[in-house]
Amino acid sequence: MIKVKVFLSLRKIFGQKEISSEAENIEELLRKLVKQYDGLEDALFKDSKQNELRPGIIILVNGRHIKWPPAISTPLKEGDEVAIFPYICGG
Amino acid sequence: MYGLIGKILRVNLTEGKITEEEIPEELVRKYLGGRGLASRYLFNEVKPGVDPLAPENKLIFMSGLLTGTQYPSASRYSVVAKSPLTGLWGQASSGGYWGVDLKKSGFDGIIFEGISQTPVYLVIDNGKAELRDAQELWGKNVFETTEILKEKLGKKFNIACIGQAGERLVKYASIMNDKHRAAGRCGFGAVMGSKNLKAIGVSGTEEIKIADEEGFKNLSEKLFNLLDESILRFGMGEFGTNMVLDMVNIVGGFPTRNWQTGVCPFVDEINGTALKDKLSPSPKGCFACPVKCGRMSEIRQGPYAGQKGEGPEYESVGTFGGMCYVDNLEAITYAHFLCNDYGLDTISCGSTIAFTMECFEKGILTKEDYDGFEINFGDAEKMVNLVHKIAKREGIGDLLAEGTKRMAEKLGQGSERFAMQVKGLELPAYDSRAAKITGLAFATANRGGCHIDAYVQGATFIQVPYTLIEDSQIEDVHKENPKEAKVVKDLQDVFADVDSLGICKFMCLALRAEDLSESIAQITGLQFSVEDLRKTGERIYNLERAFNIREGLTRAHDTLPKRLLEEPLPEGIAEGQVNNLKILLDPYYEFRSWDKITGKPTPEKLKELGLEDVIEQIYASE
Ligand code: SF4
Numbered sequence: 167m168i169k170v171k172v173f174l175s176l177r178k179i180f181g182q183k184e185i186s187s188e189a190e191n192i193e194e195l196l197r198k199l200v201k202q203y204d205g206l207e208d209a210l211f212k213d214s215k216q217n218e219l220r221p222g223i224i225i226l227v228n229g230r231h232i233k234w235p236p237a238i239s240t241p242l243k244e245g246d247e248v249a250i251f252p253y254i255c256g257g
Numbered sequence: 258m259y260g261l262i263g264k265i266l267r268v269n270l271t272e273g274k275i276t277e278e279e280i281p282e283e284l285v286r287k288y289l290g291g292r293g294l295a296s297r298y299l300f301n302e303v304k305p306g307v308d309p310l311a312p313e314n315k316l317i318f319m320s321g322l323l324t325g326t327q328y329p330s331a332s333r334y335s336v337v338a339k340s341p342l343t344g345l346w347g348q349a350s351s352g353g354y355w356g357v358d359l360k361k362s363g364f365d366g367i368i369f370e371g372i373s374q375t376p377v378y379l380v381i382d383n384g385k386a387e388l389r390d391a392q393e394l395w396g397k398n399v400f401e402t403t404e405i406l407k408e409k410l411g412k413k414f415n416i417a418c419i420g421q422a423g424e425r426l427v428k429y430a431s432i433m434n435d436k437h438r439a440a441g442r443c444g445f446g447a448v449m450g451s452k453n454l455k456a457i458g459v460s461g462t463e464e465i466k467i468a469d470e471e472g473f474k475n476l477s478e479k480l481f482n483l484l485d486e487s488i489l490r491f492g493m494g495e496f497g498t499n500m501v502l503d504m505v506n507i508v509g510g511f512p513t514r515n516w517q518t519g520v521c522p523f524v525d526e527i528n529g530t531a532l533k534d535k536l537s538p539s540p541k542g543c544f545a546c547p548v549k550c551g552r553m554s555e556i557r558q559g560p561y562a563g564q565k566g567e568g569p570e571y572e573s574v575g576t577f578g579g580m581c582y583v584d585n586l587e588a589i590t591y592a593h594f595l596c597n598d599y600g601l602d603t604i605s606c607g608s609t610i611a612f613t614m615e616c617f618e619k620g621i622l623t624k625e626d627y628d629g630f631e632i633n634f635g636d637a638e639k640m641v642n643l644v645h646k647i648a649k650r651e652g653i654g655d656l657l658a659e660g661t662k663r664m665a666e667k668l669g670q671g672s673e674r675f676a677m678q679v680k681g682l683e684l685p686a687y688d689s690r691a692a693k694i695t696g697l698a699f700a701t702a703n704r705g706g707c708h709i710d711a712y713v714q715g716a717t718f719i720q721v722p723y724t725l726i727e728d729s730q731i732e733d734v735h736k737e738n739p740k741e742a743k744v745v746k747d748l749q750d751v752f753a754d755v756d757s758l759g760i761c762k763f764m765c766l767a768l769r770a771e772d773l774s775e776s777i778a779q780i781t782g783l784q785f786s787v788e789d790l791r792k793t794g795e796r797i798y799n800l801e802r803a804f805n806i807r808e809g810l811t812r813a814h815d816t817l818p819k820r821l822l823e824e825p826l827p828e829g830i831a832e833g834q835v836n837n838l839k840i841l842l843d844p845y846y847e848f849r850s851w852d853k854i855t856g857k858p859t860p861e862k863l864k865e866l867g868l869e870d871v872i873e874q875i876y877a878s879e
Contacts (some may be wrong), residue, residue: 171507173503173504173530174492174495174496174500174503174529174530175491175495179529183525185565221487221488222486222491222492222721224504224719224720226507226508228830229507229508229509229829229830229831230508230830231720231734244784249503251503251504251508252492253488253491253502254492254501254504254719254721255488255489255491255492255493255500255715255719255721255763255766257499
């Protein structure tokens with residue numbers, strides 16, 4: 167199982183802070199989630215081709231940032247924690 | 258003059274004398290305005306060794322070169338003086354509308370010198386300035402002072418003032434404007450209090466002249482629209498600065514229990530989402546800002562219900578929440594409101610309380626020391642209580658009013674290990690062990706432990722690539738990579754420009770260096786390239802460093818608290834990490850052309866930057 171934590175405005179789309187899923191890599195995970203949650207495709211991707219993330223989307227695996235697109239194929243393994251932020255700045 | 262009005266006021270408080278001075282064109286070319294220009298005046302006029310609270314210290318307010326124009330976020334002014342907290346060059350910047358109204362009143366800046374015998378306030382009305390008696394205002398806090406003065410002078414006047422904390426010379430007292438906006442860091446409220454200066458009311462209709470009006474208008478509109486549609490606006494507009502909290506916690510760098518760990522278990526009680534749900538804030542922005550990160554909030558439940566104000570910002574939640582281990586957002590918010598009303602810097606205040614909590618935890622302070630007073634991590638009510646005590650210097654509050662560095666010097670017993678300050682300025686809510694070059698930025702910042710001197714957490718904690726500098730890419734935040742010391746240097750330099758222009762650093766996550774240099778060329782009519790921009794920032798940064806060198810600063814001061822250097826983070830993704838500063842400090846000095854032993858800018862570097870006069874000042878005793 168992969169733990170997926172979502173933040174800020176994405177919580178409205180998911181209706182919760184955290185879900186569990188299964189996937190071999192980030193790309194597969196995102197495509198799976200987009201099918202499951204209404205409005206997520208629009209929130210994450212530039213268009214329905216799902217090739218390019220919207221600017222500002224930040225994804226971390228186990229607390230480390232991954233870079234998109236080079237790391238789209240970042241592999242996932244049992245017990246990993248993926249965090250998705252819609253945008254972040256401030257502080 | 259283009260951009261600036263071209264005039265400053267000099268107010269001698271000892272003699273009650275006010276004079277006007279022209280700003281030489283040459284100074285604008287070299288220092289722009291705001292922070293840079295004020296720092297040049299400070300360097301020239303405040304001799305080394307002066308007590309920051311003595312008449313010889315000067316308190317300089319200066320609007321930026323772009324302040325008051327339609328350039329996005331061009332709202333800011335800087336306050337520059339020798340800081341009572343660090344004993345070094347200090348600067349604080351604030352937004353809102355006051356800096357704009359200062360410029361419209363007919364002056365870019367004001368230099369206060371001397372000390373008034375009795376409390377006074379300054380009024381500037383369309384080019385006419387006057388000192389007035391402030392005895393009836395003395396003892397009042399920021400909100401009341403602002404209301405009384407607006408009633409008295411008229412609504413069109415905008416007020417900057419101090420509260421009780423500044424009057425009582427709390428070392429981290431702030432200067433507040435527009436009621437809720439703070440020139441917070443470095444303790445300038447205490448400098449203002451030491452001068453018996455309660456407030457400054459400004460109003461006017463002076464116009465700012467722009468050399469290339471059309472070009473400047475087009476550029477400003479283009480950037481405004483870009484920012485209006487940017488992720489900055491959607492994020493900050495909805496959740497405010499506190500939205501960064503979850504991210505800082507996930508990467509294991511959210512200082513918790515006075516930096517004993519970087520992971521906080523109750524973030525969902527205090528993060529951006531909780532703030533939105535519990536306080537239902539409405540967005541509020543500074544002059545000309547498309548992003549509007551500010552929020553007016555109301556506490557709706559608990560003992561502080563009904564209290565209203567602006568904020569809290571991420572840093573207030575980080576210090577009163579994470580560092581003090583308080584999970585009660587209402588108490589955090591109230592502590593923040595109180596700081597604004599008393600005129601206290603929330604970062605230094607919250608951090609000093611967290612330090613005190615750890616002193617009690619370790620038995621360095623005990624119940625017997627201060628009439629039975631004791632405070633533990635997580636005690637929300639006593640934390641709020643302490644804010645009152647600090648501002649009034651009551652009981653133990655008198656000790657806390659001195660800040661963590663002086664407290665640790667007094668208490669000893671190893672407490673300096675966990676006094677979380679650099680050069681006397683308390684650190685902000687980013688644990689540099691979780692993103693290493695953040696530590697270099699803290700250690701070398703001219704004003705002390707500061708996060709927006711280089712605003713490097715954009716590149717480290719958030720990992721948004723800056724387009725303001727050539728390369729801000731960080732390969733691995735857990736590794737000290739000597740090459741990346743240049744990122745800190747480059748960001749420090751360009752943000753010295755940003756503070757001198759009077760725009761907001763948050764915009765800079767989306768702006769390019771060209772967006773700044775072009776605006777300078779358009780507003781002043783001077784040739785001004787990206788290269789000039791880089792050199793100007795570097796010049797300002799080196800001048801400030803030279804001020805500090807003249808005060809006795811050496812390489813030994815460019816360091817971090819022992820906790821960050823020696824105590825590994827105990828949990829989270831950054832578990833086991835400490836700051837190995839030396840790996841970064843040597844290359845940083847090389848990039849800067851600073852002597853690796855003394856920490857002084859080399860004469861060649863100063864010459865290259867057009868700071869020839871500074872050479873003899875910092876090499877005089879050799
Ligand atoms: S982003 Fe926030 S602090 Fe910056 S100018 Fe806008 S409202 Fe003011």
